[in-house]
Amino acid sequence: MDHLHQSARQQMAMQQGKQQLPDVELPKEPYIEEATKRVTLGLLLAEVIKTNELKLDQAKLQERMFEMFSQYPNPQQMLEYYQKNQQMRTQLESQVLEEQAIESLLEKADINTVTKAYADVMNPAK
Numbered sequence: 001m002d003h004l005h006q007s008a009r010q011q012m013a014m015q016q017g018k019q020q021l022p023d024v025e026l027p028k029e030p031y032i033e034e035a036t037k038r039v040t041l042g043l044l045l046a047e048v049i050k051t052n053e054l055k056l057d058q059a060k061l062q063e064r065m066f067e068m069f070s071q072y073p074n075p076q077q078m079l080e081y082y083q084k085n086q087q088m089r090t091q092l093e094s095q096v097l098e099e100q101a102i103e104s105l106l107e108k109a110d111i112n113t114v115t116k117a118y119a120d121v122m123n124p125a126k
Contacts, residue, residue, distance in 0.1 A: 045102070054101055056096060
């Protein structure tokens with residue numbers, strides 16, 4: 001929750017064109033629900049990873065890095081920075097592993113396609 005709160009303050013500073021965070025204390029209540037959802041989702045994905053004994057797919061990680069860094073004028077410099085920054089590296093590895101968990105769930109899911117009229121979807125109570 002504190003991370004979400006801090007991000008909101010940083011975003012506010014950027015929008016105002018300031019380098020420093022504003023001294024304004026934002027209320028934390030709006031972030032509680034979002035933080036709870038993120039923690040719950042993280043725990044569920046961690047259980048999927050554990051249960052399915054998923055390991056980080058290095059090829060998918062390399063593919064993600066290529067996608068990210070190819071947008072920069074000097075991709076090699078960004079790659080070197082990433083490799084030296086443990087926090088960034090761990091965060092990206094976690095994202096890729098979570099995507100693998102989602103792919104695993106989707107592969108096992110039974111998906112039934114149902115055709116419905118727009119009005120039925122928008123007004124399900126009728």
